[in-house]
Each structure stands twice: as structure tokens, then as C-alpha cells.
Amino acid sequence: MKFRVFRYTQGDDAPHYDVFETCGVPGMSVLAALTTIQEQQDPGLSFRSSCRGAVCGACAMLINKVPRLACRSQVTGLTDKKNLVHLSPYPALEVTTLWDPATEVLVEPLPHLPLLKDLVVDMTAFFDFLQSVDPVFHPREPLPGKEFHMEPDAVRKLERFTNCVLCGACFGACPVNSRNPKYPGPAALATLYRFHIDPREHDPGSRILAADTESGWWACEFHTNCTRVCPKGVPPAFAIGRARNELKQKRPGPPTRDLGDDGPSDISR
Ligand code: SF4
Ligand code: FES
Structure with a gap:
């Protein structure tokens, strides 16, 4: 099996690709x-x-032009129909090397970061x-004697977001x-939303305001690449759509400018 691998060392005039066979x-x-x-x-x-087990989030890279965890991607089957991921285009998805997808695995660094x-x-x-989104739990007071009790439904809603392993695949997949x-990216916004919906927070309603800016919630264009590539099933696009909807409801009257929509109706998770 052949691997076409991106190579670059600081000081090189330009990157190149090496082909290895193993x-x-x-x-x-x-x-x-x-x-x-x-x-x-x-x-x-x-x-x-x-970790080599999809837990630490360290090994995210572009594999066959899709941001994935290398430890969770099997070398055989990458081109199987069930493993194909269709993404809204952005520059890093352009193929800039000779690459035969039928016989080679193309491996490149995660885009959008130095x-x-x-x-x-x-x-x-x-x-x-x-x-910047203060990813820290601020509990409401008084604190319970032992633990906070939560309804199973609230736990289920939070769990989808707490599964994030901070791999950055969504960041590298976002057009x-x-x-x-200035855009914080899907993972940071999903994390902010996670604290916003946590019933144990002391003031969940105010946390959502931290990204109520043109480069925050409102910069998302709902390409949904983030949700499609996330190896842990976190749905950032869903969180962003919900947050925008809530902010619109809070506004005292119709918005004076078009702040965007709440996302496509098919963001089901
Ligand atoms: S939301 Fe998913 S893709 Fe994004 S950093 Fe977390 S685990 Fe990775
Ligand atoms: S090595 Fe830890 S997630 Fe891949």
C-alpha cells in the first residue's frame, strides 16, 4: 500500500510529498x-x-482530504462508500499533488493552523x-451537600458535547x-453551548452572550463540515443553530440587520 505524505521543514522553499510503500x-x-x-x-x-485510541485528540490530520484521527482511520476501507465524507469545499481540499485515490492514501497536516x-x-x-469561551464550570450556589442531581434527559443533552477530545478536526474542516x-471555530462554540445548557451553572443564560458577535455565533455559514468530520459525534452546527435561535428570541423586537438563520433544518444531532 502506498502513502503519499506531505513533507515540510522550516526553511524549505516549499513543501513536497514523499511516497512510501508499506x-x-x-x-x-x-x-x-x-x-x-x-x-x-x-x-x-x-x-x-x-493514546492511539481516539481519546487524546493529538493525531488529527487530513487523510484523503478529510480531517480525521489517524489512529481511528483504517488503511483499508478508506475509499469504501460508507467511509466517504462529502465536505463543502475550501482551499485545502484542492488536490495539489499527483495522487491516485485508488492506490494511495494521501496524508497531509490539519488545515487552518500554522x-x-x-x-x-x-x-x-x-x-x-x-x-476565550471560558471553558470552566461555574456552579450555582448554594452548593449541594453532596452532588448535583440531574435529570437523565439533561445528562443526555450535555454528553454529546462533553465527548469532545479537542482534536481540532472540525476547525480544520470549517470553510x-x-x-x-477571528472565528473561534466549531469546537469552541460547541463548548460554550455545553456550559450554556448545563442546569448546574449559576447563570447559564449569560454565557451564550460571550459569542454574540459577528465573528462568533453569527459567522457560521452552516456548511456542517464540523459535524460530519467529528470523530466523537459532537454536533457543533446543531449547537450554533440553537444558540442563534435563542439569541433571536431574546432580542426585544425584529433584528435591525440580517444576522443569519438558525441553520438548515436537517441538523438533527
Ligand atoms: S468537536 Fe469533534 S472534531 Fe471538533 S475538536 Fe471536538 S472532537 Fe474534535
Ligand atoms: S493518538 Fe490519541 S486520538 Fe489518535
């Missing part, structure tokens, strides 16, 4: 293939990983955006992030 057996992940290539063919090949080396990007902006450096 065995691709059923059950092998793209991360395992990259590790084999690094161990046996090119020790300089750089990529991030840690490139450090090969498949490693600088995640600082992604985490700065996350920090708005490709051109708007």
Missing part, C-alpha cells in the same frame, strides 16, 4: 502505518500521537479560542476558519 493489512490504522514508516524508512517523519513540520501544526490558536482568523 504493508497495509486489514485492521491497521493510518497512525500505525505512519509509525511503521517512521521506524523503518524515515525517522525524520514528524506527526503527533499519544505548519511546524510535516504533519505537525501549531494548535495555539485553536486552544486560545477555546480559552469559515479557512478565511476568518
Whole structure:
């Protein structure tokens, strides 16, 4: 099996692609293939990983032009119909190298973040955006003697968002992030919404206001790439649509300018 891998080292005039051949057996992940290539063919090949089990979020990269976790992507079956993901276009999805999708796996770094080396990007902006929504629980008072009790339905609603592993795949899949450096991105907004709907928060109604800006909730164009690529089933587009709807209801009268809609009706999760 062939892997066409993006290569870049600081100081290079331009990036290039190297083609490696290694065995691709059923059950092998793209991360395992990259590790084999690094161990046996090119020790300089750089990529991030840690848990190898879709938990740490370190190994997000562009695989066959879809942001995915390398540890969760099997080398065989990437082109199976059930694994195809159709995304709204943005510049990084343009194919800029010779690539035969029938015989090669194309591996590139996550888009929209500064490139450090090969498949490693600088995640600082992604985490700065996350920090900007204050991703911290502020409990209402008085605190209960033991734990807060929650209804099962409220737990179910929160769980979808707490599953985020901060991999950045949604950030790399978002056409708005490709051109708007002020847009916090799907994961940060989904995290803000997660605290907004938490019934244990002391003032959930005010948290949603933190992103009530043109570059916040209202910058989303509902391409829904984020929800389609998320490896953990988090639905950022759903959160953004709900938040916008709530903000519209809060406004004392009709909006004086078009602040966008609440998203397509088929964002079901
Ligand atoms: S929402 Fe999904 S894709 Fe985005 S950072 Fe979290 S786990 Fe990754
Ligand atoms: S190595 Fe941890 S998510 Fe892939």
C-alpha cells in the first residue's frame, strides 16, 4: 500500500510529498502505518500521537482530504462508500499533488493552523479560542451537600458535547476558519453551548452572550463540515443553530440587520 505524505521543514522553499510503500493489512490504522514508516524508512517523519485510541485528540490530520484521527482511520476501507465524507469545499481540499485515490492514501497536516513540520501544526490558536469561551464550570450556589442531581434527559443533552477530545478536526474542516482568523471555530462554540445548557451553572443564560458577535455565533455559514468530520459525534452546527435561535428570541423586537438563520433544518444531532 502506498502513502503519499506531505513533507515540510522550516526553511524549505516549499513543501513536497514523499511516497512510501508499506504493508497495509486489514485492521491497521493510518497512525500505525505512519509509525511503521517512521521506524523503518524515515525517522525524520514528524506527526503527533499519544493514546492511539481516539481519546487524546493529538493525531488529527487530513487523510484523503478529510480531517480525521489517524489512529481511528483504517488503511483499508478508506475509499469504501460508507467511509466517504462529502465536505463543502475550501482551499485545502484542492488536490495539489499527483495522487491516485485508488492506490494511495494521501496524508497531509490539519488545515487552518500554522505548519511546524510535516504533519505537525501549531494548535495555539485553536486552544486560545477555546480559552476565550471560558471553558470552566461555574456552579450555582448554594452548593449541594453532596452532588448535583440531574435529570437523565439533561445528562443526555450535555454528553454529546462533553465527548469532545479537542482534536481540532472540525476547525480544520470549517470553510469559515479557512478565511476568518477571528472565528473561534466549531469546537469552541460547541463548548460554550455545553456550559450554556448545563442546569448546574449559576447563570447559564449569560454565557451564550460571550459569542454574540459577528465573528462568533453569527459567522457560521452552516456548511456542517464540523459535524460530519467529528470523530466523537459532537454536533457543533446543531449547537450554533440553537444558540442563534435563542439569541433571536431574546432580542426585544425584529433584528435591525440580517444576522443569519438558525441553520438548515436537517441538523438533527
Ligand atoms: S468537536 Fe469533534 S472534531 Fe471538533 S475538536 Fe471536538 S472532537 Fe474534535
Ligand atoms: S493518538 Fe490519541 S486520538 Fe489518535
